Amino acid sequence: MIRTMSNSEINVKILRFSREIGKEPYYQTYRVPLNERMSVSNILQFINERYDGGLAFYQSCRCGLCKGCVVMVNGKSVLSCTKIVTGDIVVEPRDRKKVIKDLVGY
Amino acid sequence: MNTIYDTDVLIIGSEGAGTRAAIAAAKQGASVLIVTKGRIGKSGATLMAAADISVDGASIFDVLGLSVGNSKDSPQIFLEDILRAGKFINNLPLAEKIVEAAPIRVKEMMAWGMKIRGVMQCPGHRYPRGVSTTGREIVRVLNKQLRSVDLTVKEYTFVIDLLTTGNSVIGAIGLDLRTGEFAVFRARAVILATGGGSMLYPIQTGAVELTGDGYAMALRAGARLVDFEMIQFMPLCLIGPLPYRGSYFPFSLVAESVDSLDGWLLNRRGERFMRRWDPELLEKTTRDKLSAAIGYEVKHGRGTPNGGIYLSLAHLPRNILDDFANRTLKLHLKKNWRFEGFDFSFIRDILSRGEALEVGPACHFFVGGIDVDLDCQTSLPGLFAAGEVVGGLHGANRLSGNACMEILVAGEMAGRKAAEYAKQANGSVVDQSQIDEIVTEAQAPLERKGSHTTFMVKKKIQERAWGKVGPIRDGQELEGALASLKELTHEHHQSGLTCKDRVYNPEWIQVLQNRNLLILLEAIIQCALAREESRGVHYRIDWPQQIEKWRCNLVVELTASGLEIYPRNPIE
Numbered sequence: 001m002i003r004t005m006s007n008s009e010i011n012v013k014i015l016r017f018s019r020e021i022g023k024e025p026y027y028q029t030y031r032v033p034l035n036e037r038m039s040v041s042n043i044l045q046f047i048n049e050r051y052d053g054g055l056a057f058y059q060s061c062r063c064g065l066c067k068g069c070v071v072m073v074n075g076k077s078v079l080s081c082t083k084i085v086t087g088d089i090v091v092e093p094r095d096r097k098k099v100i101k102d103l104v105g106y
Numbered sequence: 107m108n109t110i111y112d113t114d115v116l117i118i119g120s121e122g123a124g125t126r127a128a129i130a131a132a133k134q135g136a137s138v139l140i141v142t143k144g145r146i147g148k149s150g151a152t153l154m155a156a157a158d159i160s161v162d163g164a165s166i167f168d169v170l171g172l173s174v175g176n177s178k179d180s181p182q183i184f185l186e187d188i189l190r191a192g193k194f195i196n197n198l199p200l201a202e203k204i205v206e207a208a209p210i211r212v213k214e215m216m217a218w219g220m221k222i223r224g225v226m227q228c229p230g231h232r233y234p235r236g237v238s239t240t241g242r243e244i245v246r247v248l249n250k251q252l253r254s255v256d257l258t259v260k261e262y263t264f265v266i267d268l269l270t271t272g273n274s275v276i277g278a279i280g281l282d283l284r285t286g287e288f289a290v291f292r293a294r295a296v297i298l299a300t301g302g303g304s305m306l307y308p309i310q311t312g313a314v315e316l317t318g319d320g321y322a323m324a325l326r327a328g329a330r331l332v333d334f335e336m337i338q339f340m341p342l343c344l345i346g347p348l349p350y351r352g353s354y355f356p357f358s359l360v361a362e363s364v365d366s367l368d369g370w371l372l373n374r375r376g377e378r379f380m381r382r383w384d385p386e387l388l389e390k391t392t393r394d395k396l397s398a399a400i401g402y403e404v405k406h407g408r409g410t411p412n413g414g415i416y417l418s419l420a421h422l423p424r425n426i427l428d429d430f431a432n433r434t435l436k437l438h439l440k441k442n443w444r445f446e447g448f449d450f451s452f453i454r455d456i457l458s459r460g461e462a463l464e465v466g467p468a469c470h471f472f473v474g475g476i477d478v479d480l481d482c483q484t485s486l487p488g489l490f491a492a493g494e495v496v497g498g499l500h501g502a503n504r505l506s507g508n509a510c511m512e513i514l515v516a517g518e519m520a521g522r523k524a525a526e527y528a529k530q531a532n533g534s535v536v537d538q539s540q541i542d543e544i545v546t547e548a549q550a551p552l553e554r555k556g557s558h559t560t561f562m563v564k565k566k567i568q569e570r571a572w573g574k575v576g577p578i579r580d581g582q583e584l585e586g587a588l589a590s591l592k593e594l595t596h597e598h599h600q601s602g603l604t605c606k607d608r609v610y611n612p613e614w615i616q617v618l619q620n621r622n623l624l625i626l627l628e629a630i631i632q633c634a635l636a637r638e639e640s641r642g643v644h645y646r647i648d649w650p651q652q653i654e655k656w657r658c659n660l661v662v663e664l665t666a667s668g669l670e671i672y673p674r675n676p677i678e
């Protein structure tokens with residue numbers, strides 16, 4: 001199959017927030033191996049399954065159709081399912097005023 | 107304290123079938139509440155459809171007024187094709203009713219502004235019947251129409267179970283993901299429009315919400331399922347890299363319509379193995395045969411390193427590939443090789459170099475489902491169902507375009523009939539102990555210190571489903587799988603949450619979904635084991651032939667002693 005990039009690790013810095021806990025939003029950084037081609041959604045799912053089961057993000061179609069997975073990556077609005085990751089990223093919610101939890105918004 | 111919502115008609119699921127039902131119910135004057143796990147217009151399979159909506163050729167001409175219709179076709183001939191594909195175990199009266207109303211529903215969608223791109227002919231249809239549009243367009247038009255009627259939508263609400271009194275359904279209970287609190291819905295009628303359950307499998311074409319909650323809730327409330335062993339796989343999907351896993355792009359290139367490219371499937375020895383399965387049609391055979399053949403090759407160690415099979419276009423001159431992107435009708439494929447949201451020019455490059463793609467089957471559609479009557483009512487008074495969650499129309503296999511036809515026609519029927527039912531139903535009192543029981547069970551994982559994570563359990567369920575009730579099945583293996591389900595269920599009950607948040611907690615959502623996936627898995631295993639033959643999408647290695655005595659439906663019910671499976675003659 002298609003191989004991309006050599007073995008490497010990237011920093012994924014995510015703006016976390018939960019109404020429930022009432023803490024101010026804060027950044028949390030994870031180290032994620034990038035040995036194959038991955039989208040932002042793949043990375044978030046990896047973190048979810050390996051490091052932090054509470055990290056909230058929205059996805060549905062996973063192919064760029066539903067437009068439900070919009071987040072800010074390095075300051076730019078992207079669809080997390082189609083955006084391919086090539087290096088360190090900062091991930092923030094689409095609209096900081098409308099956050100339910102982490103990257104999930106109203 | 108749980109929040110309580112009162113409505114005449116509660117609709118669970120906010121996409122094709124759900125919104126169409128909502129419009130119909132609201133037009134009858136009923137108060138309508140739609141709840142959805144995700145977001146409206148941003149969830150479910152409908153918006154992902156390519157999409158063709160089937161209408162018989164004569165009506166395309168007579169009713170839709172399109173010159174591309176074909177008066178040689180008729181509703182009768184269309185029905186024959188549906189029965190042929192469904193291997194004659196379809197619910198014939200239901201199919202008749204849906205085929206008959208399809209032209210009216212599609213004409214109405216066109217009047218509401220749905221743009222169409224032509225009419226295509228897909229495999230299994232003897233005439234061109236696929237009114238071509240996109241799923242996004244269907245969703246756009248339905249949502250526009252939804253805004254013209256009076257109703258309420260509640261997003262981010264995961265419905266966990268139905269509420270019953272006697273055997274009547276009188277509401278549902280859901281988890282409001284935004285607050286982490288439970289919501290009680292009191293309704294005179296409930297419509298399940300929760301779509302399919304393709305997330306039971308590790309590779310799927312559909313959306314992440316589709317964990318078959320509707321089937322599981324229906325069973326727990328006492329409703330019946332039919333033909334649950336009938337799972338349709340999309341044979342030629344990308345199996346990697348990760349972002350593209352489950353994309354049916356390769357299928358679109360070589361198999362989607364009668365006009366697709368000629369692609370060769372090769373095993374790791376370079377053998378064009380479809381010669382053994384269908385010497386005449388080869389790769390142009392039906393989806394079920396392709397899926398079974400690929401599954402068989404992989405199972406016998408003749409697959410690719412990543413567990414797929416090779417798809418080669420190396421025998422074609424390169425410019426045929428480029429010209430293809432310019433002429434195709436149904437595809438999301440654009441001239442620059444963008445397909446859906448992806449840039450697949452790297453795939454064009456791979457193919458242009460004469461290299462093969464690694465492809466494999468992905469779970470695509472639940473052919474069977476909830477058993478309904480001609481009013482879309484289940485065996486439980488007050489519970490209706492529409493869309494992919496229903497079984498019967500397609501029998502043992504579904505033709506292209508017939509799911510989108512079903513959501514529009516059955517959605518309208520279910521909405522109208524549920525509203526009529528609600529008018530004469532007495533409001534019932536919801537039993538608090540029933541609510542308490544559901545809430546207690548749903549909250550248990552929050553308090554548990556588990557030995558497994560809920561994601562680990564999901565992965566195991568998916569692997570089991572793929573290995574035992576994927577495109578090929580085997581009696582002995584099915585028996586083994588059934589016996590080992592206890593262990594998996596035990597792991598599920600032992601799984602705890604590492605994060606204890608109530609608000610939008612992915613682990614909590616997952617454990618509630620695992621509860622449903624496990625029921626789905628058991629029902630499919632049991633049905634697949636019972637059906638000792640191969641029919642439609644159900645392929646048994648140890649029973650490769652279709653056998654006349656099995657021309658029957660398998661019915662699933664949940665009793666006090668567990669799942670019960672029994673045969674029933676097809677409804678004619």
Ligand SMILES: Cc1cc2nc3c(=O)[nH]c(=O)nc-3n(C[C@H](O)[C@H](O)[C@H](O)COP(=O)(O)OP(=O)(O)OC[C@H]3O[C@@H](n4cnc5c(N)ncnc54)[C@H](O)[C@@H]3O)c2cc1C
Nearest residue numbers: 119120121123143150151152158265301493494507509510
């Ligand atoms: C990629 C793809 C392409 C397809 N192409 C075609 C095609 O060209 N032609 C065709 O006829 N068919 C096609 N199909 C099939 C067809 O799109 C679907 O069968 C159909 O759209 C299903 O519609 P639905 O309304 O029943 O369910 P969906 O559209 O899947 O909607 C299900 C809804 O239920 C909600 N839900 C689920 N569980 C819960 C719960 N527990 N609580 C609350 N809400 C819940 C979801 O959030 C969602 O809103 C395709 C399917 C896929 C995946």
Ligand code: FES
Nearest residue numbers: 060062066067081
């Ligand atoms: S998940 Fe649907 S667009 Fe990204």
